[in-house]
Amino acid sequence: MTTHTIGIIMNGVTGRMGTNQHLIRSILAIRNQGGVQLANGDTIMPDPILVGRQAHKLQALAQKHGVEKWSTDLSACLADSNYSIYFDAQTTNRRAASIKQAIAAGKHIYCEKPTADSLEQSLELARLAREAGVKNGVVQDKLFLPGLLKLKRLVDSGYFGRILSVRMEFGYWVFEGDWQAGQRPSWNYRKEDGGGIIVDMFAHWRYVLDNLFGEVKSVSCLGTTHIPQRVDERGERYACTADDAAYATFLLENGIIVQANSSWAVRVDRDDLLTIQVDGTEGSAVAGLRDCKVQHRVNTPKPVWNPDIPNPFRFTQQWQEVPDNQVFENGFKEQWELFLKHVVDDEIPFQWDLLEGAKGTQMAELGLQSWAERRWIDVPALQL
Known part of the structure; x- marks a missing residue:
């Protein structure tokens, strides 16, 4: 049995939705349950680093919830090969630029919606992700x-x-x-x-x-x-x-x-x-x-x-x-688990990609x- 440790750059999780639904009730809940189990018995264990613009908020959030790593340097995090997934829960007008940067760094993309300010930008993100060959998904929590x-x-x-x-x-x-x-x-x-x-x-x-x-x-x-x-x-x-x-x-x-x-x-x-x-x-x-x-x-x-x-x-x-x-799990957590499985196993599909996100925009x-x-x-x- 193998444990797949997946580093996740979590950008913008100091906000209400990012903190409660994505950090506490999804990623930390997955860690507390011992990871995500694959059909072959392997385990996926997420390893988050919190990223944002305000150091004091990041530090306080990390300390409160026992997260070891945080940073205000997104570029440095994207350059770190220990992190294969970039997650974005920033305000919409900041999202597209950061996702482009993450795609260029070869990271798999998971993000909140709307994916961008305009349809043109949303389609560009979907096209760039497809051309780069990175896996991508958009939160469809409801x-x-x-x-x-x-x-x-x-x-x-x-x-x-x-x-x-x-x-x-x-x-x-x-x-x-x-x-x-x-x-x-x-x-x-x-x-x-x-x-x-x-x-x-x-x-x-x-x-x-x-x-x-x-x-x-x-x-x-x-x-x-x-x-x-x-x-x-x-x-x-x-x-x-x-x-x-x-x-x-x-x-x-x-x-x-x-x-x-x-x-x-x-x-x-x-x-x-x-x-x-x-x-x-x-x-x-x-x-x-x-x-x-x-x-x-x-x-x-x-x-x-x-x-x-x-x-x-x-x-x-x-x-x-x-x-x-x-038994109904937290919806954000369930979709996170599906995306993590998709990243680790090419045979496991994930239908809600950046093109689906563009439909929302x-x-x-x-x-x-x-x-x-x-x-x-x-x-x-x-x-x-």
């Missing part, structure tokens, strides 16, 4: 959520019959930062810093729709900035230049119509921060992050519109829960174009 895995199980089983429509509701109230601190960083609301809910969330919606229901063929989108001013981390008021809500309709290749509302200015009256309702000829389902409930045609109530009497139905009580039937650009031009936009196929 595909690994328990609720969406249950939803995928229903789709694959044919439970819905012919799927008619999908309705997605995402968002929550992000405080403005004056009388309560905002729970998202201020750059999210500045377009010049790569912010905006369309750029952030349409990359997610693209891979969710493509992988669960069918390829997106056209989009109509209306964005807006509901909250014009917020207060940043220093207590200073600033103008919000990026969209904080988007109301979109997607048409899929198989005729399925998808309505997707995304907002950081909405108060939640639903089961989860993200809910996806699927309606088909044979049945319906509503999935959240972890749970999924169904209603088959034989269990569907028969309401009649009558505003003159109290509603006799308790609609939310007329659904059945889909059982877990398996494309979706965001087309959403912004649709908003600007007030029209439907077709989604062209991407080629390198």
Whole structure:
């Protein structure tokens, strides 16, 4: 039995998502469980080095979680042959340049999305990685959520019959930062810093729709900035230049119509921060992050519109829960394990590469174009 020690340069993990999901709940969790096991009995053990621009943050993070190595010198880390994977969780406007540098150094690439500020840059990264022969992957975390895995199980089983429509509701109230601190960083609301809910969330919606229901063929989108001013981390008021809500309709290749509302200015009256309702000829389902409930045609109530009497139905009580039937790991960790296996073993595929990531960037650009031009936009196929 062999242990494959894989050095990973982790750039930008001092942020909330990078720290919690990628460092603590993925890489350190994998180390604590004794690595990733291959079918032949071999073990993959990740060996991270934390990289960033602020030494004090890196040092504090490393000490808190028992990580031995950290550095502010990305070039030196990329030149070190002990590290074969470069991971990027920086803000979007810094990502492309660092990934290019890592590809040039011969590193395998794993990164957050969006992969770049523009479709042109995202396609360039995919092309450079292919030409360099390095393995590459993009985080597609929502595909690994328990609720969406249950939803995928229903789709694959044919439970819905012919799927008619999908309705997605995402968002929550992000405080403005004056009388309560905002729970998202201020750059999210500045377009010049790569912010905006369309750029952030349409990359997610693209891979969710493509992988669960069918390829997106056209989009109509209306964005807006509901909250014009917020207060940043220093207590200073600033103008919000990026969209904080988007109301979109997607048409899929198989005729399925998808309505997707995304907002950081909405108060939640639903089961989860993200809910996806699927309606088909044979049945319906509503999935959240972890749970999924169904209603088959034989269990569907028969309401009649009558505003003159109290509603006799308790609609939310007329659904059945889909059982877990398996142990669900952290979705970020599961995808990390798949990518590590892919790096070590050429026979193990990894389908969510930089070209798939470019589709997310494309979706965001087309959403912004649709908003600007007030029209439907077709989604062209991407080629390198």
